[in-house]
Amino acid sequence: MSLVLSDVTLTYPDGDTRLTALDRVSLRVPPGSLTAVVGPSGSGKSSLLAVAATLIRPDSGQVVVDGTDTAGLAPAALTALRRRSIGIVFQQPNLLAALTAVEQLQVMAHLDGRPPREARARALDLLAAVGLSGQAGRRPGQLSGGQRQRVTIARALMNEPRVLLVDEPTSALDHERGAAVVELLAALVRERGTAAVLVTHDRSHLAVADQVAEVGDGRLRVVTAQVAAPAAG
Numbered sequence: 602m603s604l605v606l607s608d609v610t611l612t613y614p615d616g617d618t619r620l621t622a623l624d625r626v627s628l629r630v631p632p633g634s635l636t637a638v639v640g641p642s643g644s645g646k647s648s649l650l651a652v653a654a655t656l657i658r659p660d661s662g663q664v665v666v667d668g669t670d671t672a673g674l675a676p677a678a679l680t681a682l683r684r685r686s687i688g689i690v691f692q693q694p695n696l697l698a699a700l701t702a703v704e705q706l707q708v709m710a711h712l713d714g715r716p717p718r719e720a721r722a723r724a725l726d727l728l729a730a731v732g733l734s735g736q737a738g739r740r741p742g743q744l745s746g747g748q749r750q751r752v753t754i755a756r757a758l759m760n761e762p763r764v765l766l767v768d769e770p771t772s773a774l775d776h777e778r779g780a781a782v783v784e785l786l787a788a789l790v791r792e793r794g795t796a797a798v799l800v801t802h803d804r805s806h807l808a809v810a811d812q813v814a815e816v817g818d819g820r821l822r823v824v825t826a827q828v829a830a831p832a833a834g
């Protein structure tokens with residue numbers, strides 16, 4: 602199992618008391634599968650992703666990424682695990698304005714200390730995989746919204762993460778382009794054996810998911826579990 606959350610509780614300070622954002626949440630995401638997370642605004646979806654990304658430590662419960670229990674890790678080890686094993690795609694494509702598409706990906710490999718020549722070849726392959734071979738030399742200002750979001754997905758996959766966390770990647774796109782991005786995401790994670798979690802408000806995206814989890818009042822309920830646990834990874 603690439604990502605396991607067990608009995609995770611997360612609270613935030615709220616005046617004199619605490620607000621429970623996640624209440625004993627458990628979720629298992631196998632390699633090569635996509636789990637969609639849906640729920641109303643304020644139900645805890647982003648909190649769930651932040652905990653899975655090890656950006657926030659829960660009050661209690663366990664977060665296991667690629668077999669490593671993150672609870673006991675010091676900040677430096679946590680950063681290394683995150684860089685190596687977790688890819689994150691945010692709602693808004695946060696690309697660097699001055700860099701071309703291929704350079705956006707190369708930066709990730711550079712941060713991870715990978716050789717530049719190998720990184721460039723891999724970056725070009727990934728851009729081809731997301732349908733952008735012709736746009737590798739373009740800067741964000743020369744790309745459409747859907748193309749920019751594809752670059753962020755390719756970038757998140759650059760260091761071959763075991764876990765990919767995606768927060769509402771299509772909120773800036775029209776329905777058709779949004780559906781294309783989500784279908785591409787599902788195909789990529791299956792092909793690469795990545796365990797992906799996709800937060801979405803668009804129920805039409807649920808059709809491509811292997812597992813659908815619904816959050817409400819901090820609780821999480823897996824409403825469909827069709828995950829056949831592919832052998833890869």
Ligand SMILES: Nc1ncnc2c1ncn2[C@@H]1O[C@H](COP(=O)(O)OP(=O)(O)OP(=O)(O)O)[C@@H](O)[C@H]1O
Nearest residue numbers: 613614620622640641642643644645646647648649
């Ligand atoms: N840093 C914080 N401090 C205090 N409360 C917070 C903080 N972040 C989130 N919350 C609260 O925790 C709850 C869950 O928030 P979260 O952002 O996880 O929901 P969400 O489902 O992602 O919402 P949306 O769909 O609107 O993005 C909300 O009640 C929110 O107000």
